[in-house]
Amino acid sequence: MTLAFAAKRLRLPNGSWNLIARSSHLLSMQAPIPPLFRQISMAAESVASQLTSSGLLRTQGLIGGKWVDAYDGKTLKVYNPATGEPIVDIPCMAGKETNDAISAAYDAYRSWCKTTASERSKLLRKWYDLLMAHKEELAQLITLEQGKPLNESMGEINYGAGFIEFSAEEAKRVYGDIIPAPLSDRRLFVLKQPVGVVGAIAPWNFPLAMITRKVGPALACGCTVVIKPSELTPLTALAAAELSIRAGIPAGVVNVVMGNAPDIGDALIASPQVRKITFTGSTAVGKKLMAGSAGTVKKVSLELGGNAPCIIFDDADLDVAIKGTVGAKFRNSGQTCVCANRILVQEGIYEKFANALVKAVQNMKVGDGFNEDVVQGPLINEASVKKVDSLIQDATSKGAKLILGGQRHSLGLTFYEPTVITDVKNEMRISREEVFGPVAPLLRFKTEEEAIRIANDTNAGLGSYIFTNSAQRSWRVAEALEYGLVGVNEGLISTEVAPFGGFKQSGLGREGSKYGMDEYLEIKYVCLGNMNKE
Numbered sequence: 001m002t003l004a005f006a007a008k009r010l011r012l013p014n015g016s017w018n019l020i021a022r023s024s025h026l027l028s029m030q031a032p033i034p035p036l037f038r039q040i041s042m043a044a045e046s047v048a049s050q051l052t053s054s055g056l057l058r059t060q061g062l063i064g065g066k067w068v069d070a071y072d073g074k075t076l077k078v079y080n081p082a083t084g085e086p087i088v089d090i091p092c093m094a095g096k097e098t099n100d101a102i103s104a105a106y107d108a109y110r111s112w113c114k115t116t117a118s119e120r121s122k123l124l125r126k127w128y129d130l131l132m133a134h135k136e137e138l139a140q141l142i143t144l145e146q147g148k149p150l151n152e153s154m155g156e157i158n159y160g161a162g163f164i165e166f167s168a169e170e171a172k173r174v175y176g177d178i179i180p181a182p183l184s185d186r187r188l189f190v191l192k193q194p195v196g197v198v199g200a201i202a203p204w205n206f207p208l209a210m211i212t213r214k215v216g217p218a219l220a221c222g223c224t225v226v227i228k229p230s231e232l233t234p235l236t237a238l239a240a241a242e243l244s245i246r247a248g249i250p251a252g253v254v255n256v257v258m259g260n261a262p263d264i265g266d267a268l269i270a271s272p273q274v275r276k277i278t279f280t281g282s283t284a285v286g287k288k289l290m291a292g293s294a295g296t297v298k299k300v301s302l303e304l305g306g307n308a309p310c311i312i313f314d315d316a317d318l319d320v321a322i323k324g325t326v327g328a329k330f331r332n333s334g335q336t337c338v339c340a341n342r343i344l345v346q347e348g349i350y351e352k353f354a355n356a357l358v359k360a361v362q363n364m365k366v367g368d369g370f371n372e373d374v375v376q377g378p379l380i381n382e383a384s385v386k387k388v389d390s391l392i393q394d395a396t397s398k399g400a401k402l403i404l405g406g407q408r409h410s411l412g413l414t415f416y417e418p419t420v421i422t423d424v425k426n427e428m429r430i431s432r433e434e435v436f437g438p439v440a441p442l443l444r445f446k447t448e449e450e451a452i453r454i455a456n457d458t459n460a461g462l463g464s465y466i467f468t469n470s471a472q473r474s475w476r477v478a479e480a481l482e483y484g485l486v487g488v489n490e491g492l493i494s495t496e497v498a499p500f501g502g503f504k505q506s507g508l509g510r511e512g513s514k515y516g517m518d519e520y521l522e523i524k525y526v527c528l529g530n531m532n533k534e
């Protein structure tokens with residue numbers, strides 16, 4: 001295996017550098033080649049056995065520092081979506097285990113909230129160092145349980161661990177305020193204090209990053225957590241939790257339960273000891289959690305579904321637009337909440353853009369993420385394939401035209417052909433629902449006003465993209481878009497240092513950056529009176 005090959009795997013299908021992979025340090029490396037790239041074709045089985053020997057293949061929940069099974073012994077299987085084979089059994093936990101995890105987190109909170117910011121910062125930094133030291137194994141674990149190509153998994157480790165590193169730094173900057181008092185004998189202060197025990201519920205599409213971007217700031221602020229990873233991809237979360245213990249984070253500060261999602265969710269929202277729910281996942285489940293949290297008036301952060309418009313204006317640089325669109329659309333086989341869901345192309349460039357997109361996409365290699373040169377892994381499960389199929393069928397039955405792909409890949413299982421579909425209208429289901437698959441639907445528009453109207457005609461408001469060479473237009477359109485994130489001439493914009501979150505029904509609150517810290521803090525006003533008395 002050559003270094004050139006390793007470098008190639010950190011490129012996007014269109015040849016651009018993956019921002020999230022932060023690959024430059026790898027490229028500057030002369031030798032030795034990381035073992036990951038030597039083991040690239042290893043079978044899933046040997047990945048699992050290597051992880052077992054390093055102690056990172058954890059298959060139990062974590063409650064109060066102890067690895068535990070479900071109390072009734074029930075289990076669930078975790079599958080490798082690239083082979084359909086089961087990897088391991090995990091405990092199918094429910095309300096009882098969750099309540100114990102909450103109690104453990106509550107007990108740990110009493111001492112954790114009293115640690116200094118510097119102590120928490122050092123422990124988080126150690127955790128970050130361990131995540132990075134085990135980067136290759138963790139990336140293999142992500143590919144094994146989630147299916148994304150290994151280079152994307154490596155990118156996710158950088159990105160996911162980045163939230164822990166950033167939180168370690170930001171822990172020391174949770175400043176309060178002093179307010180000029182309206183009366184001369186008073187002094188007014190604002191303190192920021194941790195909210196308390198946090199319930200963190202995460203999806204399957206980023207098995208590490210969606211957890212670390214909650215847990216990093218929570219711990220930095222002095223909160224303790226009960227994590228519920230997706231049952232489809234719990235192994236990365238468990239490995240990360242194991243590394244938190246090795247980093248010296250005290251027992252009970254990080255707890256992990258998994259199994260019966262509605263029961264676990266109900267226990268978290270019913271508990272008065274849980275003061276905050278942070279959730280990433282579907283809008284439907286997010287709404288349930290928000291409604292349920294009203295019973296105990298918890299703080300709630302929600303990162304929900306998107307319906308990202310990607311607007312290509314006639315004046316765009318075609319190469320930049322194609323590179324950006326491919327990155328925004330086909331990352332993680334289209335399974336991200338910020339993936340371009342509707343590609344709006346101005347009429348003057350429509351045909352040229354469609355042809356160039358087909359050219360860029362048609363040779364993408366689909367397959368097992370452990371295989372060399374694969375850039376599109378499988379979809380997470382059969383339900384995803386059925387949804388993608390039904391959206392395509394609905395669109396074509398109403399006049400949309402398939403110009404590439406449009407069906408299951410010949411590899412079978414949940415592999416899907418990278419697809420481009422034209423003549424899509426904003427009324428079709430494919431424009432109203434999240435596709436969450438490798439399908440690029442192209443809509444046509446005439447004017448800037450029309451593009452903005454179509455883009456904003458949705459209840460979602462998470463990611464959005466604009467491609468134009470006009471500085472004035474980029475500002476105008478960025479301001480007009482009702483979205484929490486706008487990429488201008490760029491399709492990959494996620495980073496731990498910037499605020500991530502949605503407008504409208506895409507969510508509440510922000511993750512990452514200094515703004516992400518506020519979600520885990522209460523503001524306390526303290527008034528000192530009688531200050532003039534001797």
Ligand SMILES: NC(=O)c1ccc[n+]([C@@H]2O[C@H](COP(=O)([O-])OP(=O)(O)OC[C@H]3O[C@@H](n4cnc5c(N)ncnc54)[C@H](O)[C@@H]3O)[C@@H](O)[C@H]2O)c1
Pocket residue numbers: 201202203204205210228229230231261262263264265266280281282283285286288302303304305306336337338434462502506507
């Ligand atoms: N906005 C974002 O940052 C962001 C990031 C990633 C994914 N997503 C969204 O997530 C969705 C895909 O992820 P998913 O299929 O895992 O979503 P999902 O809502 O089905 O599941 C998310 C998590 O919630 C759990 N869950 C399901 N029902 C629950 C209940 N009743 N109570 C408590 N927990 C419950 C699941 O087990 C999982 O851990 C997409 O809509 C995607 O856009 C959003």
Ligand SMILES: O=CCCC(=O)O
Pocket residue numbers: 205206209335336337338494500
């Ligand atoms: O899928 C949602 C998260 C994607 C990201 O953080 O870029």
